Amino acid sequence: MAVKNAMTADFLRSAYGGESMAHMRYLYWATVAKKEGFPNVGRLFEGIAYAEYVHANNHFRELGKDIGDATVTAGAIFGDAKTVDNLQGAINGELHEVEQMYPVYLNAADFQKEDGAKRSFHFALEAEKIHADLFSKAKESVKEGKDMQMKAVYICPVCGHTVLDEAPDKCPVCGAKKEMYKEF
Ligand SMILES: [Fe+2]
Ligand SMILES: [Fe+2]
Numbered sequence: 001m002a003v004k005n006a007m008t009a010d011f012l013r014s015a016y017g018g019e020s021m022a023h024m025r026y027l028y029w030a031t032v033a034k035k036e037g038f039p040n041v042g043r044l045f046e047g048i049a050y051a052e053y054v055h056a057n058n059h060f061r062e063l064g065k066d067i068g069d070a071t072v073t074a075g076a077i078f079g080d081a082k083t084v085d086n087l088q089g090a091i092n093g094e095l096h097e098v099e100q101m102y103p104v105y106l107n108a109a110d111f112q113k114e115d116g117a118k119r120s121f122h123f124a125l126e127a128e129k130i131h132a133d134l135f136s137k138a139k140e141s142v143k144e145g146k147d148m149q150m151k152a153v154y155i156c157p158v159c160g161h162t163v164l165d166e167a168p169d170k171c172p173v174c175g176a177k178k179e180m181y182k183e184f
Contacts, residue, residue, distance in 0.1 A: 002064025005112040009066050011105040012059045012117055015124065017072030018101070019056035022093060023049050025076070029086040036083050040148040041138050045090075047153030047184035048134070051127050051160035058120040058159075073101055087139040094132035102128065123159035126173045130162045154181040 003009045030045035075096025076089040102125035109117040138148045154167040159174035167181035 003062055003066060003114055003117055005114060008105075008109050008112050008114040008117045009063065009068065010071070011108055012063050012120070013066075013068055013070035014073050015101070015105060015121065016056050016059040016063070017070040018074040018093075018097070019052045019059065019124070021072065021074055022076075023052040023056060025078075025093075026052065026090065028080075029083070029090065032080070032086060033083045038083055038142060038147045040150050041083060041087070041142060043184045044134060044138055044148060044150070044153055047155050047182075048090075048131050048162060050182060050184065051131070051155045051162050054155070054157055054160040055120070055124040055127065058123060059117075062114075062116045062120050075101070084139060084142045087135050087142060090135045091132055091139065094128050094135060097128040098125065098132055123161075123173060127160035127162055134162065134164070153184040155184065156180065157182055 003012055026045040026049035030042040030049065033039075033045060034042035073096070074093060076093030079086060079089045081089075102121050106118060106121040106125060109121055141148045151165045154163050155161070156171040156174060156176050157180055158176045159171060161171045161173045167178045167183075169178050170176070171181075
């Protein structure tokens with residue numbers, strides 16, 4: 001279902017831009033982490049990059065045939081630094097989404113009765129909370145010169161829900177089945 005209101009459409013375009021950039025940024029930072037000898041942090045970046053791809057796709061789909069330019073709010077845009085700093089950049093971006101961007105976008109979509117956009121923003125908000133937490137844990141390890149302790153990262157391909165080591169039987173956010181989760 002396509003979006004009807006201009007304000008919600010603006011927010012979808014903005015969020016689409018932000019998620020697209022986060023996707024690329026995390027893939028870049030994954031290669032940096034691997035080069036620095038933190039392969040698990042690299043996989044964490046790759047897995048979460050996929051979650052941001054899922055969010056961008058959801059927002060894009062909700063825009064339907066809408067045509068327009070995007071003003072992007074991202075919280076963290078560029079930065080080619082060491083992994084410990086890149087992780088802080090990632091945390092800043094995720095916290096911006098959790099504390100400012102998605103709550104405002106979600107409330108606007110709710111006010112404008114845009115159910116599809118609401119769902120898309122809700123999915124992203126729930127995942128970004130987890131991302132901020134995981135990147136913080138990764139940063140603590142890297143600060144001590146150690147790689148992150150984990151077996152794998154699992155991402156729900158419907159909502160971007162992110163979990164370490166084992167996928168749940170059902171996604172707690174969207175209800176997708178365990179077999180659908182993508183492993184990194
Ligand atoms: Fe995220
Ligand atoms: Fe999900």
